[in-house]
Every structure is written in C-alpha cells, then in structure tokens.
Amino acid sequence: MLRIVQIVSNLSLGGAQRLLLDICKYLKSKDDVDVRMITIDSGEFVPLFREAGIDVKDLKRKGLVNPAIFRDLISDLRQQPADIVHTHLQKADFYGRLSAAVTGTKNICTTYHGYSTGHKTASDESPGIFDKLDDLVIRLSGSRLIAVSETVKNFLVNRSEFNKDRVEVIYNGIDTVEMSKMSMSEEEALSMRQRFKAGRDTRVILISGRIEPAKGQLFFLKAIENLFTEFPQMNVVILGRGSDESKIKEFTISKGLKERIFLPGFVSNPKPYYEMSDIVAVPSMWEGFGLAAIEGMIMGKIAIVSETGGLKEVVRNGVTGFTFKSGDEEDLQSKLRKILSEFEELEDIRQRAVSEVKKRFDITSSAEAYYQFYRKLSGRS
Numbered sequence: 544m545l546r547i548v549q550i551v552s553n554l555s556l557g558g559a560q561r562l563l564l565d566i567c568k569y570l571k572s573k574d575d576v577d578v579r580m581i582t583i584d585s586g587e588f589v590p591l592f593r594e595a596g597i598d599v600k601d602l603k604r605k606g607l608v609n610p611a612i613f614r615d616l617i618s619d620l621r622q623q624p625a626d627i628v629h630t631h632l633q634k635a636d637f638y639g640r641l642s643a644a645v646t647g648t649k650n651i652c653t654t655y656h657g658y659s660t661g662h663k664t665a666s667d668e669s670p671g672i673f674d675k676l677d678d679l680v681i682r683l684s685g686s687r688l689i690a691v692s693e694t695v696k697n698f699l700v701n702r703s704e705f706n707k708d709r710v711e712v713i714y715n716g717i718d719t720v721e722m723s724k725m726s727m728s729e730e731e732a733l734s735m736r737q738r739f740k741a742g743r744d745t746r747v748i749l750i751s752g753r754i755e756p757a758k759g760q761l762f763f764l765k766a767i768e769n770l771f772t773e774f775p776q777m778n779v780v781i782l783g784r785g786s787d788e789s790k791i792k793e794f795t796i797s798k799g800l801k802e803r804i805f806l807p808g809f810v811s812n813p814k815p816y817y818e819m820s821d822i823v824a825v826p827s828m829w830e831g832f833g834l835a836a837i838e839g840m841i842m843g844k845i846a847i848v849s850e851t852g853g854l855k856e857v858v859r860n861g862v863t864g865f866t867f868k869s870g871d872e873e874d875l876q877s878k879l880r881k882i883l884s885e886f887e888e889l890e891d892i893r894q895r896a897v898s899e900v901k902k903r904f905d906i907t908s909s910a911e912a913y914y915q916f917y918r919k920l921s922g923r924s
Contacts, residue, residue: 554586692853716909754785
C-alpha cells in the first residue's frame with residue numbers, strides 16, 4: 544500500500560484546494576493507495592473532503608511563524624509514517640517538507656500552484672526573499688517539484704538551476720463530464736438569474752475565487768464602470784470571500800450599482816452559478832493556472848482573462864476566449880465591449896473552448912498523471 548499524506552496550508556476557497564479534492568477522490572479509488580489530508584489551518588473545504596470519505600486532520604494553527612506547526616506535523620508523521628509527503632501552498636511547503644525530512648520520509652514533493660511565494664508582489668521574473676528561502680528548503684528536503692503550468696515551471700527553473708531536473712508540469716484539470724451536465728432546467732436557471740436582477744437578455748458576468756487584490760475583482764469593476772451605463776443589461780456576480788470584499792461593497796454602493804453587482808459570498812458548489820452566467824472573467828494580477836476559466840469554458844461560457852501566468856496557456860485570444868493585458872483598464876474595456884456587442888456571434892469560440900478543455904484539462908488525465916508520478920517517485924513503476 545502506497546501511503547500518501549497531503550499537507551496544505553488551508554482548505555479555504557481556492558483552485559489549489561479544489562484540485563486537491565479531485566485528486567484525492569481519484570486516488571481513493573485506487574486499491575494500492577492510502578491517502579489522507581493534513582491542513583494547517585481550517586477552511587470551507589474541510590467538510591467537502593470528509594464527505595468524500597477522505598481523512599482530514601485539521602491542526603487549526605494560525606500565523607506564518609508558529610513552531611507548534613512543526614511539533615504537530617512531526618508528531619503526526621512519526622505516529623503515522625508516510626511513503627510520500629506532498630505539500631501545497633507556502634506555509635505547508637515550508638513546514639511540511641522540513642517535518643517530512645526530519646521524520647525520515649524518503650519521498651517528498653510539492654505542487655507549485657503559483658509562480659511566486661511573495662503573493663503581493665508576485666513576478667515571474669524577479670524572485671523575492673521568500674523564493675530564495677523556498678529554494679533552500681527544496682535543497683534541504685530533496686523535494687521533487689510539480690508545476691501547474693509552463694509559466695510556473697519556467698519561474699522555478701529561472702530562479703535556481705538546482706530546480707531544472709527536479710520539476711515537471713502537470714496541468715490542473717476538472718471533471719469535464721460532470722461539469723458539462725446541466726443541473727438546472729432552463730426555467731430554474733432563469734429563476735436563479737432573476738435573484739441577480741437578470742432576465743433572459745441580460746449578460747451575467749461571473750467571477751469566482753478569493754476576493755483579494757491579486758485576484759483583481761476590484762480592478763475589474765473599476766475598469767468596466769462606464770460599461771454599466773453603455774450596457775444596461777450587464778450584471779456582475781462575484782463569488783467568494785476575502786480582504787477586498789468590503790471595498791467592493793463600498794464601491795457598489797458609492798456608484799449606485801447595488802442592483803448590478805452582487806456578492807453571494809462563499810458557495811460550496813459554484814456549478815449552478817456557472818450555468819446561469821454568460822461570461823466568466825478571471826482578472827487576476829497573477830495566476831499560476833486559472834481553474835475558474837476552464838470551469839466556465841467547459842460549459843460554453845465566454846472567458847475573458849488577463850494575460851498573466853498560466854492563464855496565457857489556458858485561453859487563446861480570439862480562439863477559445865479573450866485575453867487582455869494584465870492591469871490594463873482600456874484593453875479590458877475594449878475586449879469586454881466586443882464580447883457584449885457581438886455575443887450572439889461567438890458560438891465558434893464557445894465550441895472551440897469546450898473542445899480544448901476536454902482535450903487538455905480533464906481531471907482524469909491530471910489525476911492519473913499524479914498517480915503515475917507517485918509510483919515513479921516511490922520506485923513502484
């Protein structure tokens with residue numbers, strides 16, 4: 544039995560957490576794998592993992608500098624040794640890999656879901672102090688690395704030659720079969736749209752993810768402010784929670800857009816929201832991959848994303864969706880105006896997007912790649 548322990552910084556709303564849930568579900572179906580989860584801090588996804596039958600240990604530890612995290616992880620790994628320790632996100636990468644090394648775990652690996660550990664100033668060209676510390680931990684623990692996009696891989700290799708032969712790319716994936724199925728009737732979808740003041744002819748734009756500066760929701764709203772007047776049948780729904788939530792609410796009220804911009808908060812199942820929307824936006828300032836984009840694309844929604852990080856590998860401008868220069872308000876306005884003006888003429892783009900997601904980003908292929916990676920890492924293939 545291959546014993547795999549996944550260690551993650553938290554199980555809050557995010558693409559990394561959703562990917563991890565899908566991978567764990569897939570691994571659980573394998574007769575030769577025993578997979579369990581340790582989350583350093585809690586999060587909305589904890590019950591979803593448990594409902595899927597995945598053992599989750601929630602350390603409930605706060606703070607970036609907290610020696611108790613080492614103590615808890617070392618104690619756990621000594622009591623329940625693992626063949627492979629796989630870490631995700633900054634805090635878990637640091638504490639998890641070193642704890643695994645201290646307890647003698649032979650196989651340690653990390654998935655890099657983004658291309659910098661310095662989230663506020665993320666750059667694929669200028670490593671920060673935390674990136675250098677991360678490279679030191681890689682050397683000390685002997686970790687193997689998985690990048691979710693070529694952009695992330697290039698960042699890791701560029702920042703340290705040592706990483707060159709230790710990293711490989713496994714793209715994120717989604718359940719394309721399940722996501723393609725409609726869970727609502729046309730009437731139910733219309734009823735849901737009406738909750739957000741949207742009729743059949745309204746164009747509903749959906750943004751899903753943590754509400755924080757790096758994800759660009761507030762930038763997006765400020766950039767398209769004039770379009771609310773130009774296109775009176777355009778509404779925006781923003782899913783999630785985060786540090787920019789109060790600022791978005793203030794913006795909405797101050798601009799008189801309470802019936803045009805909606806914030807339902809965190810939802811454990813965003814699928815109905817994708818179904819009832821028309822356009823999916825991912826306006827991130829930086830993004831390792833961009834799971835929300837492919838979730839919308841597989842349902843035939845028009846994607847508009849910033850030209851940053853892995854998003855450039857996910858959406859091809861004018862072919863499978865639309866891209867705009869990251870942080871460029873005029874380019875964003877221009878591309879969104881084109882989508883809204885020519886919406887009924889974009890069927891070819893919708894069809895190409897669905898086809899591309901099925902071909903390149905199916906979760907079965909992604910999860911099987913992880914399974915084979917584990918087997919190879921542990922010398923079982």
